[in-house]
Amino acid sequence: MSALETKYAELITALGMSGATNVAVRAQDNVLYIDGVVPTGEAKDRMWAIYEKIDPDFRGGDLVLNLDVSPAAPSTRLKVTTKSSNLNIRKGPGTDQPIIGKAAHDSVVTLLSKYNDEWALIRSEKGEEGYCSLQYLTAI
Structure with missing residues (x-):
């Protein structure tokens, strides 16, 4: 596990527990990329809230969070x-x-x-x- 995966372990774990699909986590050039499809808008909000807790105001610049909400989500x-x-x-x-x-x-x-x-x-x-x-x- 890379240092970035360790730093964002809470986020990666929560994403896995959210029911997300097509999840991909990769590190490249000191940036962690997390991609996937979450089941609801609220699930995406939770991931951003965890990200902000780990990296207040998103200042680290070491994570790219690419999450889409499932087209089947309530809206x-x-x-x-x-x-x-x-x-x-x-x-x-x-x-x-x-x-x-x-x-x-x-x-x-x-x-x-x-x-x-x-x-x-x-x-x-x-x-x-x-x-x-x-x-x-x-x-x-």
Whole structure:
């Protein structure tokens, strides 16, 4: 087991217990890559919460967490209600996380889970999955 696998052992164990499928864990160039499909948005949120506990504010830069939520997961549809611009979809729950996609103003997204009172895990109409600010989502 590599030092990174030891550091993130709690996360790897929790992922295995979550019912995740297609899980792959590999270390390359001092970065641990964890890929897989989790059964629900809440399961993905739990993995990000464990990651944040191990590496507060995700500052280590030594983990790439690539988890998708199963298409069969329960979900709710919401409308993007930004003032006029697109809504940023981020890799993780925080403005420090990279932008991985955008949802257009007035488009409809699928809410997979609420990470906390500020962030939601969503899937765009284009299939981009990530976190965005809850303040720009409205029930339809």
